[in-house]
Amino acid sequence: MVTTLVARLAAIVGEKNVLVDEAAKAPFLQDWLGKYRGAAAAVVRPGGTDEVASVLAACREAGISVVPQGGNTSMSGGATPDPAGRAIVLSLTRMNRIRDVDPVGNTMTVDAGVVLAAVQEAAKAAGRFFPLSLGAEGSCTIGGNLATNAGGVAVLRYGTMRELTLGLEVAFADGRVWDGLKALRKDNTGYSLRDLFVGSEGTLGIITGAVLKLFPEPKARATAFVSLRDTSAALSLLARVRERCGDRLTAFEFITGDCLTLVLRHVGDVRLPFTQVPPAAVLVELSDSDDDSALGARLEASLVDAAEAEIILDAAIAQGATQARSFWRLREGISEALVREGRAAKHDVSVPVAQMADFIVAADAAVAAAAPGVRPIMFGHLGDGNLHYNLLKAENTNDADFAAVAPVLTRIVHDETARCRGSISAEHGIGQLRVADMSRYKAPIELELMNALKAVFDPTGLLNPGKLLPDMSNH
Known part of the structure; x- marks a missing residue:
């Protein structure tokens, strides 16, 4: 059956675009973090929507599962097949x-496989701006960004991919295609099908194209690195900057002092703008589509007000693009530093912004009680409530012992998140990593409705099995 299917797929997409050799398939079978490795009967590389639809129809007829993949940059194993090898x-x-x-309607229509950086460049060439920005933007694709409802550093001003998308084109498991590529801001004709597929991780249909929103290109930016006592001070500063600067506030990135220490230890091309590492810091950026020479003055005034109110300890405002990039390099170097430091339990949570400080205090205390010596290393998009709450193993603990306690720590962090009515995944998706937790943190009625939708769009369960939706057979 599989051999017959492979021949049929080769007839659809071309023999060279059906990879069956183990070496050729290997890069597609392991996630980029190295957490998950699977197997597949073949890797199929269609060249257009019609080919995607034909591939899906053939696989459904053969009863073979399909795992969609873009740039393979998933943080949760959402694009990796299982080990069975039949998909x-x-x-x-x-x-x-x-x-x-x-550029008149401020839209761009793209294939799902376009790399995010290429979208940014095309927008810039047209005198426009596409605001999604991620660490993996040189390799992640628009389809993957949509499948996980990606966020990034500019969510505070521009929103997630759901807010950045007007229309979609989707291929279904039975080979039909929905052409929803409408560049409309208003369409009040019933259910928003678009919103079902954004964040669905390829479990309902395969996104093959999208209409994206563009914006005027920012012509002025003002960036500051600010030292603070704690998270409560960061929240107070956020309120003041928002009040004074409004929608010009584009990014508000929170970094703990312990996190900065790791960056300084492991990343060679960074420099702190202060004489010593502060207890906490935020990276603040304003932007404006006007060539506003007063933007820096507006940011400076906000920081002066905060200093007079004893909210901040110190601040450095970037004197040009080079220094602004050096501030951002401190933020961007965190992931590299964490990898180099060693084993960590990583959590991508969101809680209501006003509860962020209380969440951190409660989670830190619970983690310390369960595993003394474990090191909380935190950073995130404080303005939209998204915190990357990472736990590094204690310095005297080996990897095996830490791996044994990590699930307990994850349960603690996620329970505290749920207590705050937050989410266990803010921007990385569920994938394989968190699918077992869905039954604990989603209400039964939510899971019931999600599974009902799955049954409508993919009744035979062939699209990205084992991701996002937990097995409900025992519930």
């Missing part, structure tokens, strides 16, 4: 056309 991986990277750029 195919559907790689969309050949679908990399920018179909249309409309």
Whole structure:
């Protein structure tokens, strides 16, 4: 059956675009973090929406599962097949056309396999701006960004991918295609099908194209690195900057002092703008579409007010683009520093912004009681309530012992998140990593409705099995 299917798929996409050799398949079978490794009968690389639809129809007829994959940058194993080896991986990277750029309507229509950085560059070439910005923007694709409802550093001003998308094109498991590529801001004709597929991690249909929102290109930026006593002070500063600067506030990134220490230890091309590491810090950025020479003055005035109110300890305002990039390098170096420091339990949570300080205090205390010596290393998009709450092993603990206690620590962090009515995944998705937790943290009625939708769009369960939706057979 599989051999017959492979021949049929080769007839659809071309023999060279059906990979069956183990060495050729290998890069598609392991996630980039090295947490998950699977197997597949083949890796299929369609060149357009019609080919995606035909591949899906063939796989459904053969009863073969399909795992969609873009840039393979998932943080939660959402694009990696299981070890059984019967699925195919559907790689969309050949679908990399920018179909249309409309600078008047401020939209761009793209294939799902277009790399995020290419979208940013195309927008810039048209005198426009696409605001999604991620560490993996040089390799992640728009389809993957949509499948996980990616956020990034500019959510505070521009929103997540759901807010940045007007229309979608989706191929279904039975081979049908929904052409929802409408560049409309208003369409009050019933249910918003678009919103079902954004964040669905390829479990309902395969996104093959999208209409994205563009914005005027920022012509002025003002960036500051600010030292603070704690998270409560950061929240007070956030309120003051928002009050004075309004929608000009583009980014408000929170970093603990312990996190900065790791960056300084492991990343060679960084420099702290202060004489010593503060207890906490925020990276603040304002932007404006006007060439506003007063933008820096507006940020400075906000920081002066905060200093007079004893909210901040110190602040450095970037004197030009080079220094601004050096501030951002401190933020961008965190992931590299964490990898180099050693084993960590990583959590991507969101809680109501006003509860962030209380959440950190409670989670820190619970973690310390359960595993003395474990080191909380935190950073995140404080302005939208998204915190990357990472736990490094105690310095006298080996990896095996830490691996044994890590699930307990994750349960503690997620329970505290739920107590605050937060989410166990803010921007990285559920994938394989958190699928077992869904039954604990989603209300039964939510899971019931999600599974009902799955049954409508993918009744045979062939699309990205084992991701996002928990097995409800025992519930």
